[in-house]
Amino acid sequence: MVPGNFLGEPPRAPTKSVLRLVFALAGVVAFVCGYIGLSQHIGRIGGYGNNPFDLIYYDLQLFVLGAPPLDDGGPFPPLLDFARFAAPAVTAYAVVEACRLLFATELRRLRDRNARGHVIVCGDGLVADTLTRRLQSAGHRVVAVRSDLMTPSGSGQVARAARDPSVLRGAGIGRARAVYACTDDSATNAAIGLAAARHGRSPLAVYAQVADPELCLALQARHLGLARNPGARLDFFNIDDLAARKLFAEDPLIAVDGRPPRVVVLGATAFGRAVLVELARRWRVRDPHGARLVPLVLVDEAATEAAAQLTHRYPFLSRVCRIIPLDGGLGDMLGHLPRAGFPLPPDRVFICYDDEERALKTALTAEQLWHGGPGSMVVRLDRLANLREAFGSGYGLGVLDDLSGALRLYGVVHAACDPALIGDDLVERLARVIHESYVVARRRHGDRPGSNAALVPWEELPESLRRANRAQAKDIGRKLRELGCALSPRVGPGDEHALEEPEFERLAILEHQRWLAEQEASGWRYAPHRDDERRLHPALSPWEDLREDLRVRNHEAVRELPVILADAGFRIVRVGHA
Template sequence: MKLQKKIGAAARLLKSRGLAIAAIFVLFSGLVGFLVENMRDGIQPTDGAAAAKLAVHSFIQTLKLFSLDLSSRPLAENWFLVVARFVGATVAVVAVWRTIASLFGREFAVWRASFLSGHTAVLGHGQRNAHFARSARTADDRSASIILDHDRSAMAHMATAQRAVLLEADLNHSEAIAPARVEKARLVLIGSGSDERNLALAQAVLRRRAAAEARDGRIVLTIDDPAMAETLARQPAIAQPGRGDELAIFNADALAARLLLARTPFSDLALAAGQSHVHLLFAGFSSAALEVLLHYLRLSPCAGLGPSRISVLTGNAEAARETILARVPNLALALEDGLAASDPAANVPLAWATRLRIVAADPSVLSWDAALLDRLAEWGPFTATIFASQNVLNDARLALALNTPGNRGAGLAVPFFVRMDKRSSLETLFRRLPGRMGKDGSACARLSEAVTPGEAIEPFGLFEDICNLDAIFGAREALARRLHETYRLKNFGEGASADLPALAPWERLAETWRIASRRSADYLPVKRLSAGLAAWRDVTDGPALPPEIVEDPGRLEALARLEHDSWRIDRELNGWRFAERRDDDRLLHPHLVGYDALPDDVKDYDREMVRALTRR
């Protein structure tokens, strides 16, 4: 392994500094060779002035080696000069070529790009787009890439494809994307470093593809602001371009949270530990932590577990509170000091499903005192600890520092999950849980009783995992399509009208219903746990749940209750509240109540959603 690293380092050095190294070699070899030749021809340095004159004369002769004159005299010249003459000619040719390329390189690159079709168009440099572009290629894929950015040198690390065309472009102007030929591309990656600029580029790409009537392409739009990404995902003009094109909005924090919960359902950890509810501890707070919190809440209803408990440990409690409430105002009623604390029986949004508290303490202290741990454990034993502050490197160091028998024995004997975007040497010290997922989050074994979760430190959110097309367009999307198609066929069999918006084919389905199907796919492992089954199995062909589940009225009713609770949490996270009459504009709904208070026809709908999972 060390030898491979040394060889790789040498190869990178030759690639980046090869011309300079060759020129130095020519100067050294030529100077030595001509000194030997001149002295052999009788030019002897009798004093200092003569020696200097000899050196200057030899150096001038050496400079003439950087030409295309290969007329050497192998029998008369020494081999220093023979080798230097050929290497010097090579350096001269490469230097001339680079000069021409610097003068006419863009014109040549644009000319090359004009012949490409079915390629990958990369609008903006960066490691994330580089990983996406790499995941798009297979071993036998010889498709080209056109990479646009304002800084050509910053794009060099992305030119991993043999047929990559690099072009400098000012992406602040949408017309600058013309050389990328996005209307002919099969994949367009948009990630220029600014959400507003990325959105403008996406709109320009959609206009060009619509004008050219381009079809069956994929577009990945990077939006770093999770709230903005969530809003855009519900806008048909962006999320549903039509003509067979697929546009996915990529937010690193949201996708990292989804893949974490797909790989390790927290409900599974709690059930395996014999806990009565899930209690999550967030050591530090950031947008990444908030995405994990929100995604877990959507998947939190689970048979055998009560309302969840969430503790956030942060040095700036007020800022964390403002961030949470700005994103989800309804969570104010689930806070420890909120309205729900004084009236726990009140039927208010989210207070029935979870309790949230924000503890003002510095989580970066490498040893937490007993008083802090006792306070954190007031809500019961922890299920998992998530390290996701603003400083990724400090999170890894803190997790390792707390991974001691003293801390683990003091209530932290639970898996540690550390948000990381890049590989680090610290990761070699982590101890992972078994059952690794695929990059689309589709395959994982249930936590084994033989595992010791209290020793596990698991990274999540690595670019190589989340910046992957399979994680966006892979098994989860296929399962969501299948669940929707099953729902359509069932309703058509009962005489439902094909004009109903919820029964449209996936290609024309409103994004609201698509999101519902995707979240149903995300929730499937928890449903299986609630039915007493292993969380994971391949459901691409057979039914998601065994048919005998619906033959047991008790199990059917329990799963229908969870179906409603999950829908209710999702609505309340999106700002909806209970009212006697439905008002979509004001986000009011009469069914935001407990399952027992629902009308029978709504209960039947939830039961039917469970039955749909037992069909092929």
């Protein structure tokens, strides 16, 4: 069984505190009424001590259902009549409350073990607390597995405890809907996530937080590379990456006076790098032909090295942005940029330092950056994010000036702890890119949306077709293993394997076989002409019998695979022989 202190107690409801206060006041009133009533009663009947100590003694006995002056019956004074019923009621409540507290842990363990459709959050740091509040506010029941209560021996002991099957069973993993591993240690989160995926059952979703974005990519690659995925869905997420995606979803990069915006990123931190990559992704959608590059200045002590790493990891960056790395600080940038033809102020500024006080100080003292318009200067904050309530009337208090709306304090953890955003895992993101590549390819061949139900944006795509894209994305690892290849994060030097024609042919055959089995299992049958209502399709035949134009479609789809993976930060490497 799970030790009771492994599971965090949910916040106490305010009504319980009110009820306790009411009964405490009732106890005081019963004691006072009993004292006065006993004094009146004993004075009338005589035979008992009537000094203050005797009265207090008899009065206390009322709370345990008896006092000698009451043994001969009434009538009793009204105050005593009230006290002889109120006092035992207070005692009964105290006994019930004591039993509840005594057995609360056992009852909670039993309730958690038998819960259904709940969410398990492991950890008790800022991320875990924020996520728990967001889930509860959305109406989900949350079982918290608190790391500080598991053991005082350190994160290694926490990891061993969290991956113990009895701990997971105690949290009700067999009937849980999702598990979030959000401790402050990435290794612990990975251990919890892997254990939960191993012991959980579909449709359980498991999400493990990883602070290092490169390690996060590596773990995603290894999970996606499995030949056969387990029943539970496992994904690893990075707070900075999610926050950057949320930032540009809410406030996209737009053209300024018909030109690309001029952007400055201060700090090549994990969040700074995520911001750079995400804004490039978004701008590429707005300008798919790459006719207008976004001028972007990256300011950091190691800006040149960071820019080289990013363009190596994400090749599309150089086709979208003109990155100007400046090795140094803010002062170096302010002196260099005007001479380099980059006028100040920039249109958008992202202050991404991990040191929150430094970030806020930079924003409040660099007046050269204040003139980019409303919300143009974004400051990364975590624990100081509540300060945003103090800046400008838009946040309510308005006790500090927000620089005419230019200043935006951005709480990274609060933005990233969105269950829907975390649930948008790697398979989902790859499925979207696969669909977008398919739409572009079909339109290039002259297809129009009216002729094909799949030629619509992802948000409008029928759920059956979304599932098909997800299945294709989930199968990438198996197909690469068939070629003796694997996924690798585009981190550091390495040789990317360039697929050759026989390998593309093999991938096309494997993908067709997977699609064929999937469609036949769904009740589709072969017919010369497609009929979605009757579930008839001309491609439902073995590869050898497939029409040439349908083979070409499969070839086009698999040829996009290296590009799709590169956009996600992966490359294909050779690890064996086909």
